[in-house]
Amino acid sequence: xxxxxxxxxxxxxxxxxxxxxxxxxxxxxxxxxxxxxxxxxxxxxxxxxxxxxxxxxxxxxxxxxxxxxxxxxx
Numbered sequence: 001x002x003x004x005x006x007x008x009x010x011x012x013x014x015x016x017x018x019x020x021x022x023x024x025x026x027x028x029x030x031x032x033x034x035x036x037x038x039x040x041x042x043x044x045x046x047x048x049x050x051x052x053x054x055x056x057x058x059x060x061x062x063x064x065x066x067x068x069x070x071x072x073x074x
Contacts, residue, residue, distance in 0.1 A: 008049075015038045
């Protein structure tokens with residue numbers, strides 16, 4: 001689990017499995033533990049992404065929104 005891509009893929013895969021299993025007639029403890037696992041992996045993924053040593057050249061003043069050339073105060 002070195003890269004952020006594998007972290008996101010694992011978390012997304014477990015969440016998709018949880019969603020599919022929750023719609024099937026499966027025993028409640030399995031669905032419950034998948035729910036807990038998906039929440040724990042989600043928190044782990046967020047922490048990994050926020051602690052990643054990636055820096056950005058964009059600033060809040062120049063890129064307030066990604067899809068529109070809006071700046072605060074205009």
